[in-house]
Amino acid sequence: MDNKKVYILPCSGIGKVFGSIGREAAYIVVEELAKDKAKIECLPLIVKGKKEIIEILKANKVIVIDGCPMQCSYNDVIKAVGKVDAQFMSTDVVKECRNLKPESQIIPIGENAKKLSRILAEKIALKVNELMEENQGGGK
């Protein structure tokens, strides 16, 4: 049985709502849309250098979700793991859906932010499927 998963690392930043949209999207993917295929992993532990987690990420596909142009999750994962298989920016979804202005509140996030999270999650779930196919086909 192939135990490969797609690991998702949201930045989970709390300076602005965009980090929270990415985080909520990650949970929608791992708990609803791609339940048996994807798993969330902890970004600070990777930055801290937790070897067992870094080894798992090296051996599996990794998706990062960032909430601002600083791209913390992308930069942190590249530095610690050496690769990222796909990157999503929550701000891209916000730009695409001008009718859903996200509320500034972060905990809990507002209704528009939730809707944006789900739209982002649907895109991420498609990528999870693609990456799983690559896993099964022994692709890149």
Add this chain to the structure above:
Amino acid sequence: MSIKPKIGIIACSGENKIGGTLSRAAARIVVEKLRPDNTIILCQPLFMAGGLERHGGQEERDFAKTHPTITIEGCEEECAKIAVSNYSGPPAATIYVEEIMKKYPELQPKSKRELGVNGMKLAEKIAEEIAKKVDELYNK
């Protein structure tokens, strides 16, 4: 009248345990509701590594070098404390969320994704302890 410098609050951005979610919720409560005039949120992902080639994280690190900073730890790994110690010097104080959780066994959060009513009550309790520490540092 002298103007006192703000106190930095840096919460765990982890997703491995419920403590990460609680630490972020509590940090937001302190900064938005309990001590809005005396505190500022520092974004942990940005602090750790994000956008360093553009000096993004440097601003957070410099703030923590020159201002008292409280780290909020979601688990025993102490990622926020280690990050602050590595890049800015020892934090002024560290709050351990799991220790406070033990004091309120009746307040069980719903999940990592969504704290729920009891989880938010627990976050308020954690925020009150952080606010006490803010007052101690502010009045030193």
